[in-house]
Amino acid sequence: MVQEPDVVIEFREVSYRLDSGRPLLYDLNLQVRRGETLVLLGRSGSGKTTTLKLINRLLEPTQGQVFVEGRATTDGDPIRLRRRIGYVIQEVGLFPNFTVERNVGLVPRLEGWSAERARARVQELLALVGLEPEQFATRYPRELSGGQRQRVGVARALAADPPLLLMDEPFGALDPLTRAEIQQEFQRLIQRLQKTIVFVTHDLREALMFATRVALLEGGRLVGVYTPEEFRRVSNPIVAAYFRAFETDRTPRGGE
Amino acid sequence: MSILQFFWKNQAQVYALTLEHLWLVGVSMLLAVSIGLPLGILVTRRPAFGKAILGASTIVQTVPSLALFGFLLSSPWLGERAGRLAITALTLYALLPIIQNTYAGITGVDPSVREAARGMGMTDFQLLFQVELPLAMGVILAGVRVATVITIGVATIAAAIGAGGLGEFIFRGLAMVDNRVILAGAIPAALMALLADFLLGRLERRFRYA
Secondary structure: OOOOOEEEEEEEEEEEEEEOOOOEEEEEEEEEEEEOOEEEEEOOOHHHHHHHHHHHHOOOEEEEEEEEOOOOOOOOOOHHHOOOEEEEEEOOOOOOOOOHHHHOHHHHHHHOOOOOHHHHHHHHHHHHHOOHHHHOOOOOEEEEOOOHHHHHHHHHHHHOOOOOEEOOOOOOOOOOHHHHHHHHHHHHHHHHHOEEEEEEEOOHHHHHHHOEEEEEOOOOOEEEEOHHHHHHHOOOHHHHHHHHHHHHOOOOOOOO | OOOOHHHHHOHHHHHHHHHHHHHHHHHHHHHHHHHHHHHHHHHOOHHHHHHHHHHHHHHHHOOHHHHHHHHHHOOOOOOHHHHHHHHHHHHHHHHHHHHHHHHHHOOOOOOOHHHHHOOOOHHHHHHHHHHHHHHHHHHHHHHHHHEEEEEEEEHHHHHHHOOOOOOHHHHHHHOOOHHHHHHHHHHHHHHHHHHHHHHHHHHHHHHOOO
């Protein structure tokens, strides 16, 4: 193995351009360590979603390579790769023709778990994300509120207990109160679960809330990777602009 | 003699021709669905190739139905038997709405649902059969419904090449300048179309999720 054992994801000189030739990501070098929550922070079009999709091979690098658990993503079966990576997106993407139970139990079923084991796992996960299993298991997505849908989305991503979780602005479409609620619960959840998480957001507060490290992207380039404390101190015009936009105190505070 | 009396007197023939009509429509629709559905799926998977399929089926649709029957008469295997020819023409005619709606139904699936499915590691096969086709089923059935109603109407022309069906009454009535005879063919055909529309419409509503 070429890399340190605690590196789960590594980008080496990764560029991505569209078929039209328009580049979205330039020469990205980035490492994600086991158990950390790396937040990709950036404005729309900065390349953060592209970066995320390169990890589960929804996109393939036009240059360079992405390694997951020491193996290039383009080397091997994308289906196997994705089954070991939980994926949560802003629009949730629940299957409207499936009940909540079938939605959450999807990957376990695809992986051939017994019905009994899958059902027990669904109950456990619904409880974990704060949804009463008896009440919600048989509902359809159309019968849920936005916040409930995203809870189901998180439960679904965790279903087969993947070591890695990719989240693309998962709470971005929620109303502020629901968002704050879910964010707090999610913070407790990630401390409990010890997963490696790559989290995309354009929300500075959210980034500082979850991140062990923040990777700041701008115009398809990585500006830098900082711990939340470093991020508050660093003298960089883009970082400064974020603090102005969010009117957040730049001086480091304890405990966060 | 009123139209009702005419029906009564000729009921055996009305039934026989209605059954024959149903047979023509049923077989043609079965063929059209079993060809059109896979083609529609193919169009979503191979867009470049798909354009050609969509174009060809649109061209078929623009040929006047009577002319289509006429064209096929000269082809060797088909020309031998009228029923075979009629079913081929009707199948070709029914293809376009089925292909188009299959394509529209699948491409109309919420992109975030597709992205989530792929991101979770569904194979293309699983995505198609567990997600895309069930979600597209309402739209696909709407295409089948339209195609069926069209086919029931167009099938009356089959009588012109001797393939039977309710068109027999219509063409005979035209030749005899007798509206009752025309109606003996037209009314059962219209009722059949209405019934098919109603039943398929009910089936379609069972596939609404949003």
